[in-house]
Amino acid sequence: MAGKADWFANGLPREGTRTASPQIGDLLRRDVPVCHLGDCVDEVLQCVPMTDWDQCLVVNSAGVVLGLLRGEAWHAAPDAPVELAMEAGPTTIRPNRSPSDIRAYMRQHGVASVVVTSPAGQLMGLVERQDIERCLAPAVQPHQGSSRAQRGPPRVEIGYKLSCEEHSPSTLVSHAK
Amino acid sequence: MVEPSGQREPMPIEIRRDEVCQMMAGGAALVEVLPAEEYEAEHLPGAINIPLPQLDRQTTAVLQQDQPVIVYCYDAQ
Numbered sequence: 001m002a003g004k005a006d007w008f009a010n011g012l013p014r015e016g017t018r019t020a021s022p023q024i025g026d027l028l029r030r031d032v033p034v035c036h037l038g039d040c041v042d043e044v045l046q047c048v049p050m051t052d053w054d055q056c057l058v059v060n061s062a063g064v065v066l067g068l069l070r071g072e073a074w075h076a077a078p079d080a081p082v083e084l085a086m087e088a089g090p091t092t093i094r095p096n097r098s099p100s101d102i103r104a105y106m107r108q109h110g111v112a113s114v115v116v117t118s119p120a121g122q123l124m125g126l127v128e129r130q131d132i133e134r135c136l137a138p139a140v141q142p143h144q145g146s147s148r149a150q151r152g153p154p155r156v157e158i159g160y161k162l163s164c165e166e167h168s169p170s171t172l173v174s175h176a177k
Numbered sequence: 178m179v180e181p182s183g184q185r186e187p188m189p190i191e192i193r194r195d196e197v198c199q200m201m202a203g204g205a206a207l208v209e210v211l212p213a214e215e216y217e218a219e220h221l222p223g224a225i226n227i228p229l230p231q232l233d234r235q236t237t238a239v240l241q242q243d244q245p246v247i248v249y250c251y252d253a254q
Contacts, residue, residue: 002193002194002252003249003250003251003252004209004211004219004220004221004249004250004251004252005251005252006194006252007194007197007221007249008219010194012194012221013221013222014219014220014221014222015219015220015221015222015223015224016216016217016218016219016220017217017218017219018218018219019219
């Protein structure tokens with residue numbers, strides 16, 4: 001039986017005095033590219049640079065995060081399936097975590113971004129450390145999104161968009177063949 | 178539970194998030210039974226607060242009898 005903890009962990013609306021404080025869900029980048037296990041690395045690699053991202057999340061048909069393609073993974077054999085090249089099971093967090101907690105985690109582990117999912121593992125987006133740092137910076141100026149956010153969603157449409165639900169990440173490679 | 182009138186009261190059923198959304202859209206009432214401080218800090222949109230120790234006929238009189246009532250706390254624990 002789920003209660004309000006589950007509701008907030010899914011990034012659903014909330015009311016109350018605590019809503020004045022931002023949560024990770026408020027800083028999400030939802031336009032992160034995604035691909036699937038059976039895609040070829042080369043196929044994904046051709047598409048990702050055109051989205052302003054340097055990484056790509058691997059999801060199943062239900063949108064559950066399975067892995068992450070970035071860094072060394074791009075040097076895998078071009079015809080290798082994503083499944084063999086990806087970092088399996090990346091660390092994920094829920095959208096109702098506090099930015100200060102996640103900033104501490106990111107600083108400690110030296111990571112620039114973290115994957116945000118629902119409790120069921122479905123991709124919600126990705127949060128970047130630069131956005132968190134900006135959010136938590138002394139209030140010299142109002143919070144602004146990152147340059148990526150200001151530019152909006154990817155300017156280049158690649159392949160097919162399989163899932164067009166609100167907040168759905170962009171699907172880079174389609175299996176509707 | 179059987180009322181003094183002999184009528185049987187509907188028993189509570191467990192529902193999920195999507196059902197909560199549907200029922201809220203249909204006019205169901207939301208009641209958080211956690212302490213007032215926790216409710217004030219953060220609660221579901223539109224919920225009212227009736228802390229569990231205060232949950233009785235008098236405090237629930239504000240609820241419409243002909244509408245479903247969704248009662249929630251923090252989690253399953």
